[in-house]
Amino acid sequence: MKDTIAAFKKHLSKLGAYEHAMSKLYNDSVTVMPPKGSEVVGNAMGVLSEEEYKLATSSELRDMIETILAHKDEVDLITLREAEEKHEELCKLEKIPMDEYVQHQIDVNAASAAWHEAKATNDFELFRPHLEKMVAFNRKMAHYYAPDKPAYDTLLNEYEKGLTMETLDKFFADVRKKVVPLLNDIVARGRRIDTDFLDKEYPVDKQRILTDRLMKIMCMDPQRSCIGETEHPYTINFTKNDVRIMTHYHSDMLLSSFYSVVHEAGHATYELNIGDELTDSFLGSGVSMGVHESQSRLYENIIGRSEEFMSVVYDDLKELFPEQLKDVTREQLFLAANKVEPSLIRTEADELTYPLHIMVRYELEKQLISGTLEVKDLPKAWNEMMKEYLGVDVPSDTEGVLQDSHWSGGMFGYFPSYAIGSAYGAQMIAAMKQDFDVMEQVKSGELQPIIDWLTERIYRFGCIKKPKELVENACKAEFDPKYYTDYLSEKFTKIYQL
Ligand SMILES: [Zn+2]
Structure with missing residues (x-):
């Protein structure tokens, strides 16, 4: 168990590093980055999110989580809650095909840039195709997560668990x-x-x-x-x-x-x-x-x-x-x-x-x-x-x-x-x-x-x-x-x- 927990923590720390890098890139892109920097950031986000996706859905992680969840009384509360949360996330992520997940990260970046311009120039048409992609992805994602539930309830649950x-x-x-x-x-x-x-x-x-x-x-x-x-x-x-x-x-x-x-x-x-x-x-x-x-x-x-x-x-x-x-x-x-x-x-x-x-x-x-x-x-x-x-x-x-x-x-x-x-x-x-x-x-x-x-x-x-x-x-x-x-x-x- 000790080795499993150590490996689990190491895996989480690596995953956290990718998330950290991506949110810093995001923060940079909406604060000080000049507009033309958008494309290269989009590509970098694509690469990082692919690695993140692989880490978050790897079979090694699944094995570690299952071992921890099978020995609940041997682990501390923080580790147990980490395993529970990651298990839930993994089960959801696995349902989205990787290419769609990665494409979505790239699309979000483009949509964000288009929105800034559309808002500044009062041009909804410029933003419309990007927004259509965002809506389509959300509908699809909700369907992947819970095909039998109303899609909007599934989306609400992403921000506030249990809200309907x-x-x-x-x-x-x-x-x-x-x-x-x-x-x-x-x-x-x-x-x-x-x-x-x-x-x-x-x-x-x-x-x-x-x-x-x-x-x-x-x-x-x-x-x-x-x-x-x-x-x-x-x-x-x-x-x-x-x-x-x-x-x-x-x-x-x-x-x-x-x-x-x-x-x-x-x-x-x-x-x-x-x-x-x-x-x-x-x-x-x-x-x-x-x-x-x-x-x-x-x-x-x-x-x-x-x-x-x-x-x-x-x-x-x-x-x-x-x-x-x-x-x-x-x-x-x-x-x-x-x-x-x-x-x-x-x-x-x-x-x-x-x-x-x-x-x-x-x-x-x-x-x-x-x-x-x-x-x-x-x-x-x-x-x-x-x-x-x-x-x-x-x-x-x-x-x-x-x-x-x-x-x-x-x-x-x-x-x-x-x-x-x-x-x-x-x-x-x-x-x-x-x-x-x-x-x-x-x-x-x-x-x-x-x-x-x-x-x-x-x-x-x-x-x-x-x-x-x-x-x-x-x-x-x-x-x-x-x-x-x-x-x-x-x-x-x-x-x-x-
Ligand atoms: Zn607020």
């Missing part, structure tokens, strides 16, 4: 029932909130200083994390000792990068606080997209858009932007950060209309994957649904169907995790409030006790526990979207004085 259309249909029906009337009320008779001061000129170099201060407030360890810039903000982690945040600055939008940073720092906080014993294991990473988004959105919205957090950053903002924020009070800033307005762009959407943006993507993805909607008809369907749910007219595909990077990365079934994550986060904060005065803590500017509470119940476990178990562990109850819809109703009824 049945759960989501109910969840979104609940959101629709509570959010849409509240939104209509706000539009019809809510107080007017002034946000004009947010659109003044906010020099990017000053915004970078603000980012550094936010990273401090969020307790980000500068020895293990850093910040860069890209088109579409994200967080990428290689180990708990190398976590990177990417943001995007708009000189005429004060709060855009501000909340991107708080959001991404939420993701990063999760990664930075995973247990040390998992540092060298692939289990040393966030467990699922839903749980990950619960953290980013909890920091961004419940904490970051609170009156208490605003009082922490107010002096810094006034110091960095004295002219732009002259005469702007703390209260005005708080209200501006929570202004509700049906709009076009998901990442700029307010907290209340945000789940409606997700609902649009969810409904369209279901149709694309089931085949009831063709890619060529997607822009039209997008525009119609935005009108139906949010009441907005979409003036261009750049501000419509081309706005997000997910589909160009071949990710279908990812978006719902944003909404379900918000709901997890609301329930977690409700549970945290049973233990201490969370908002008083935020007001003090000392977020460490909040991070500690979440580390104890969620972060430290990495992928050792499953998403459902972690959420129940933190909330001491089953997942219930009621906490989320109650939180939204209470917060926005008060803000809008309804």
Whole structure:
């Protein structure tokens, strides 16, 4: 057994090295690489992913996993969980023919480059053939994995184990029932909130200083994390000792990068606080997209858009932007950060209309994957649904169907995790409030006790526990979207004085 475990760990470490190299290439390609570098990276990705595929599906690995799983009581928990996860992955990977798998990696790279150009030039036609390939691959992959299951359920499971259309249909029906009337009320008779001061000129170099201060407030360890810039903000982690945040600055939008940073720092906080014993294991990473988004959105919205957090950053903002924020009070800033307005762009959407943006993507993805909607008809369907749910007219595909990077990365079934994550986060904060005065803590500017509470119940476990178990562990109850819809109703009824 000792030899098997040693060989298994060596194999995993080799596999991890390929994954590490590929994610660094990816990160480079969407941050600093000049556009023409794309082709050579695509080829390198093809070679590396072929090697990775061979390692991940090798008969030696299968033998080692089977030996370990047959002697469960002789192995430690980390090794056992590694074997279980790799077994599941291997069984799935084996079902995809290698040439199709490798081709997909190359296609993703090309799709990503095409999407960047299509978005920049408002040219959906340029992206369309790439998107068709992404949809086709996802449908095929779902069929390979589970031919008898609805394809979209299989895809959802890739990002949040156990999540189904049945759960989501109910969840979104609940959101629709509570959010849409509240939104209509706000539009019809809510107080007017002034946000004009947010659109003044906010020099990017000053915004970078603000980012550094936010990273401090969020307790980000500068020895293990850093910040860069890209088109579409994200967080990428290689180990708990190398976590990177990417943001995007708009000189005429004060709060855009501000909340991107708080959001991404939420993701990063999760990664930075995973247990040390998992540092060298692939289990040393966030467990699922839903749980990950619960953290980013909890920091961004419940904490970051609170009156208490605003009082922490107010002096810094006034110091960095004295002219732009002259005469702007703390209260005005708080209200501006929570202004509700049906709009076009998901990442700029307010907290209340945000789940409606997700609902649009969810409904369209279901149709694309089931085949009831063709890619060529997607822009039209997008525009119609935005009108139906949010009441907005979409003036261009750049501000419509081309706005997000997910589909160009071949990710279908990812978006719902944003909404379900918000709901997890609301329930977690409700549970945290049973233990201490969370908002008083935020007001003090000392977020460490909040991070500690979440580390104890969620972060430290990495992928050792499953998403459902972690959420129940933190909330001491089953997942219930009621906490989320109650939180939204209470917060926005008060803000809008309804
Ligand atoms: Zn996120």
